[in-house]
Amino acid sequence: MSAGEAAVVRELGAADAAQFQALRLRGLAECPAAFASSVDEERVTPVAEVALRLRAQPGHCVLGTFRRDTLVGCIGLERERHRKLAHKAFVWGMYVAPEARRTGVGRALLVEALRRARAMAGVRQVNLGVNAANTPAVALYERLGFVPFGVERGFMLVDGIAHDEIHMVCALG
Numbered sequence: 001m002s003a004g005e006a007a008v009v010r011e012l013g014a015a016d017a018a019q020f021q022a023l024r025l026r027g028l029a030e031c032p033a034a035f036a037s038s039v040d041e042e043r044v045t046p047v048a049e050v051a052l053r054l055r056a057q058p059g060h061c062v063l064g065t066f067r068r069d070t071l072v073g074c075i076g077l078e079r080e081r082h083r084k085l086a087h088k089a090f091v092w093g094m095y096v097a098p099e100a101r102r103t104g105v106g107r108a109l110l111v112e113a114l115r116r117a118r119a120m121a122g123v124r125q126v127n128l129g130v131n132a133a134n135t136p137a138v139a140l141y142e143r144l145g146f147v148p149f150g151v152e153r154g155f156m157l158v159d160g161i162a163h164d165e166i167h168m169v170c171a172l173g
């Protein structure tokens with residue numbers, strides 16, 4: 001995928017489980033301070049269990065972008081399950097492989113996640129959390145209409161080092 005080539009985004013399903021897990025483990029290894037989960041926690045997950053998590057469910061989807069047949073980017077979207085919180089969805093697990101970055105993949109994934117959130121009847125806002133030092137991700141989120149509403153000091157400890165988290169929200173008009 002080169003700059004200028006439109007990134008095609010589609011929902012991942014059970015058949016994508018092995019590729020999704022491989023990309024996710026790559027992201028967790030490359031950017032331990034960008035995700036709450038870790039390689040050690042996820043590498044033992046059987047592909048069959050990943051496939052179950054990728055099955056179609058209302059209020060939940062994982063989206064991916066492929067370069068030829070290889071998954072190069074992913075994002076999760078999930079609606080809150082409690083009734084009183086069901087006007088909210090959140091995105092998680094945004095990751096673009098280094099060789100595909102700065103070509104619009106991240107933007108395309110987030111645009112599609114927001115489109116799907118808007119299509120969920122009653123969802124009014126999308127929330128996310130991002131490491132305060134993650135300048136590329138914060139820039140991407142702000143470009144697509146997310147605004148910060150708080151900073152959690154010491155949100156995450158990675159190898160004994162504390163990382164602050166910015167909580168952001170995108171109001172769906």
Ligand SMILES: CC(C)(COP(=O)(O)OP(=O)(O)OC[C@H]1O[C@@H](n2cnc3c(N)ncnc32)[C@H](O)[C@@H]1OP(=O)(O)O)[C@@H](O)C(=O)NCCC(=O)NCCS
Nearest residue numbers: 034094095096101102103104105106107130136137139140
């Ligand atoms: C953050 C990330 C998802 C961006 O993906 P990407 O495909 O490179 O982003 P895009 O090419 O779609 O860029 C969209 C916008 O994001 C911003 N952006 C992306 N990378 C940036 C960088 N390195 N520096 C500054 N802004 C950046 C820009 O505003 C850009 O718009 P522009 O190209 O018009 O300037 C990617 O860098 C990544 O996977 N990082 C590691 C994992 C991670 O941090 N995930 C987020 C967890 S919350």
